[in-house]
């Protein structure tokens with residue numbers, strides 16, 4: 001329910017050769033005499049060489065709109081990070097033309113939880129306010145999305161699927177709950193998708209605003225799924241009418257396929273836990289929906305997740 005208002009592990013020093021290998025598996029580590037986890041460049045989105053320079057004003061979001069979205073998320077989650085003894089710093093790097101986003105922790109200053117949204121991402125023609133919010137929420141999810149976390153190196157950061165799950169489960173709900181969510185159904189890309197979203201969200205939410213927030217997350221999930229597909233140029237069209245039927249035998253830490261990501265975001269949206277619940281890096285069942293918690297809806301999908309034995 002929307003209850004808003006009632007609502008390191010030390011990284012070993014890596015040699016340059018190891019650095020090159022890691023970059024190829026979609027982590028970018030930058031080292032001087034420190035270790036930084038950076039999720040980006042090859043990070044949130046499929047590999048792409050797209051560039052939208054700051055003087056390209058033809059499409060996407062303008063700077064003011066993008067900053068407003070990022071600031072609203074920072075404001076909402078500032079205290080969550082403070083409770084962990086940290087400081088949240090979310091920035092829009094407007095001049096950067098790359099189409100991506102980053103989450104980073106510097107081991108020399110581990111209290112600083114950083115998220116960077118690069119200007120080229122905000123200027124992408126397919127970008128909307130809600131998809132940018134979803135991507136910023138995914139980056140925040142790497143910091144506070146909880147278990148499962150990355151096994152290789154950056155063990156303080158949630159894996160890709162978990163960061164997506166956190167975006168739908170908690171971050172977007174808390175941010176959207178503060179806004180006007182009426183008429184969300186009218187703005188769906190296709191009526192058939194709107195019906196599918198309504199069917200799913202109605203199973204869980206009776207309250208009008210909660211229902212509309214769920215629908216809004218569904219719409220943003222579809223939009224971002226289509227952005228993944230347009231960049232990766234593969235896979236069938238994502239939809240709320242289908243699901244990724246792949247079953248992994250161990251947790252997949254990388255970026256799941258576009259449909260799997262949409263399924264994960266929707267599972268988060270359909271998990272009706274208190275929005276002020278916190279997740280844990282040590283307990284994959286805390287603050288989430290899981291079989292162990294006796295939940296049947298809102299579980300992390302088996303296209304990337306395997307419950308701990």
Ligand SMILES: [Zn+2]
Nearest residue numbers: 039044160163
């Ligand atoms: Zn990520």
